[in-house]
Amino acid sequence: MAYNHKKLREEIDNYSETVWATVALSHECKWNESTKIVDNSVQVGLGRPMTRPDKKEVTPDIVIQRRQDQGTVAEIKHTFPPSSEIERRNEIFEQLKNYDVDLLGWWTDSKRIENHDLVLLTHLSHATHAVDFLTRDLAGTQNGTFIRNLAIIGYYRSEQDQLYFTLKKEYGSLLDPKLSEKLRLSVPIAVRHLIMARQVRFYDSPPPIPYTLRLLWEQVFPDLAQGIERDKKKGYTPIPVTVETLTQTLQKFFGYEADATGNRGAARYRRLIHHQIQDDPRGRARTLGSSVLPPAAQKIEGKNEKIEGRDRAAVVQFLKQHRIPRGGQPKRVTSSRGGRAMRRLA
Amino acid sequence: MQDLLDSKSQTELFDKLGHYKCQPPLQIRVVVAGSQEDLGALAEKRSPFPFRVRETSEFSVGQFDYESGDIRLHGSLFFCPSPYKNISYLISVCSAVVWHRSILRLVNSLYPKLVPVFFSQEELFELLKLTKRTFPHSELTIIGHSRKQRLRIGSRRKYETSRTRTEKPLEAVFAEADEQNYWFSSVSVDITRAADDDKQLSHLFTSATLSKYANFFCTSQFDRFLHGTVNKMGEIAEHKMKFFSNRSRRLTRAFEPRPISITYASPEFTSQTDTNNFVSIMRKMSDASCSVLHDNPYIHLSVVDANDGSAADLWVLKNDEILLVPQLRASEAALKRFVNYIFEEWREGSVTSPTSDGIQP
Numbered sequence: 159m160a161y162n163h164k165k166l167r168e169e170i171d172n173y174s175e176t177v178w179a180t181v182a183l184s185h186e187c188k189w190n191e192s193t194k195i196v197d198n199s200v201q202v203g204l205g206r207p208m209t210r211p212d213k214k215e216v217t218p219d220i221v222i223q224r225r226q227d228q229g230t231v232a233e234i235k236h237t238f239p240p241s242s243e244i245e246r247r248n249e250i251f252e253q254l255k256n257y258d259v260d261l262l263g264w265w266t267d268s269k270r271i272e273n274h275d276l277v278l279l280t281h282l283s284h285a286t287h288a289v290d291f292l293t294r295d296l297a298g299t300q301n302g303t304f305i306r307n308l309a310i311i312g313y314y315r316s317e318q319d320q321l322y323f324t325l326k327k328e329y330g331s332l333l334d335p336k337l338s339e340k341l342r343l344s345v346p347i348a349v350r351h352l353i354m355a356r357q358v359r360f361y362d363s364p365p366p367i368p369y370t371l372r373l374l375w376e377q378v379f380p381d382l383a384q385g386i387e388r389d390k391k392k393g394y395t396p397i398p399v400t401v402e403t404l405t406q407t408l409q410k411f412f413g414y415e416a417d418a419t420g421n422r423g424a425a426r427y428r429r430l431i432h433h434q435i436q437d438d439p440r441g442r443a444r445t446l447g448s449s450v451l452p453p454a455a456q457k458i459e460g461k462n463e464k465i466e467g468r469d470r471a472a473v474v475q476f477l478k479q480h481r482i483p484r485g486g487q488p489k490r491v492t493s494s495r496g497g498r499a500m501r502r503l504a
Numbered sequence: 505m506q507d508l509l510d511s512k513s514q515t516e517l518f519d520k521l522g523h524y525k526c527q528p529p530l531q532i533r534v535v536v537a538g539s540q541e542d543l544g545a546l547a548e549k550r551s552p553f554p555f556r557v558r559e560t561s562e563f564s565v566g567q568f569d570y571e572s573g574d575i576r577l578h579g580s581l582f583f584c585p586s587p588y589k590n591i592s593y594l595i596s597v598c599s600a601v602v603w604h605r606s607i608l609r610l611v612n613s614l615y616p617k618l619v620p621v622f623f624s625q626e627e628l629f630e631l632l633k634l635t636k637r638t639f640p641h642s643e644l645t646i647i648g649h650s651r652k653q654r655l656r657i658g659s660r661r662k663y664e665t666s667r668t669r670t671e672k673p674l675e676a677v678f679a680e681a682d683e684q685n686y687w688f689s690s691v692s693v694d695i696t697r698a699a700d701d702d703k704q705l706s707h708l709f710t711s712a713t714l715s716k717y718a719n720f721f722c723t724s725q726f727d728r729f730l731h732g733t734v735n736k737m738g739e740i741a742e743h744k745m746k747f748f749s750n751r752s753r754r755l756t757r758a759f760e761p762r763p764i765s766i767t768y769a770s771p772e773f774t775s776q777t778d779t780n781n782f783v784s785i786m787r788k789m790s791d792a793s794c795s796v797l798h799d800n801p802y803i804h805l806s807v808v809d810a811n812d813g814s815a816a817d818l819w820v821l822k823n824d825e826i827l828l829v830p831q832l833r834a835s836e837a838a839l840k841r842f843v844n845y846i847f848e849e850w851r852e853g854s855v856t857s858p859t860s861d862g863i864q865p
Contacts, residue, residue, distance in 0.1 A: 381833040
């Protein structure tokens, strides 16, 4: 598939917006209206495995425990499928229905909680479609009937005097009536506050590959390259890395760390391997070379089965635009120099 | 020059420099810069030309003597600690040729271990006012300045630069700059004093030049400049070093960022054209890579210093604020360079350190 820069940017934009949605919802649930500060006793887990009574494991996108007796389980779908894709639409509510049982895995001694509500978080432009589908098409059906409170919350970016990220409840209610009413009226959160608090770049879903590559390339590798001498024979600064350490670094600085309470962390190790950011399943140290991972790049140029189609084209395009100069730091290059780098790799 | 090299202590060196009267093309030239390392040893190791350093108990002195093209460049550079933590004065008595071709070349090669200092126009004005106060019974006149004026965005040349010779009072020159929207790279002054005889004719007492890159030159009266202007430059440099240091996310408790906010008195980003112009300026930054992650309606750029790998995200989310969010590696030298580049290429604003407390507005 041909490389489509516009499409890729759109995908990255959607991914970033979804990440903001997770951060905004977590922030809103943590916000204490009376003290006007963030309540750090509120627990948030991304991609946290929960167990259903039938012992089946489910992994909601966000699990939030606001109080010892009250929690929220949320699923994020930036895009709600169009009306022609009934099956995909059904799957979303089926997924939510899976969470409409007593789940095990909360931050309590018994790992159970008295009650929890369900949230479908989607872009505001799709929220009405989701509401219509639930209230019309699924009315009276098993997938459309929930025991617990279900709310459909839309999110969108808006610009006034500055950029805001707004959450607005379009349907249903939450266990906390105050929060429910607040969300009904819409909650604008200044984006500058979201980015200043934490630098979250991942949620529990794999991003477009260049999105991860960029973070590694511009922010992680230069840091790792410090103190490593340039190898004159090789002509570059070799940086030994393992998938495990890269994953941990990304989780620590740009996502959520795995912890002892059951959170698996995001970005996820398996997904990084899947993306072949560094293809070493046994976690051995491997040397990254003169461009973004020449070993991986050569595989991409050869017969790599895991990066295909548009993803492959996107990585190749990324390689064309980046290289590590003499000092060991990443640098954008002009297309002709990039072309030479590509020929060398090929 | 030999008597300076024979100085046993810094006090003796400064005392000798205080009595020094330079004849053209020589001047006493000072660079105020920050570093957490021993600059003498660092310069010997990283100098782009042969450079021998001798340590004394209080300061280091480096000497060079080499051929460059058809001329022979030789001189000395004193690395003197200042009263301010991590700030040094690099002093040399030399001509403009040696200054540009040897000393500045050496100073630039020490980046990012040697952190350059940049002054805003306001700071430059304040320093010159202080210089005026240092010589109470004298008159300070601006005799020349190098200035830059931003040209229309999109034109091949970014600035209109000019070197002007003039004879105007300090306040008038800065008021004119403010009106015509240009900024000074350096300002040269003459300090004249009334003669003691009955004719009351003024005579030139000393001359000095101050640049926004923290370079200071004078022909004489070094001791007075040192205790006034140069020490104030050191104080500002120390304040800036503190402000820009320890901003790497690796150094914070929960790896949270310590952003730098550049705010403007009036809205700077009111249209898509402004946004495009700003992005195009940032993409032209030398020795840095700039990735455009978003440019409509808000701006999100990733800037990486190619010299030391320092990275920062740059956000424009309000029309009167640029937010620089340092990442895993963020040296004070690189952050200062980013901010100075924005000041020079876009517009000068106020730099503050916003907190993320009270996250919700």
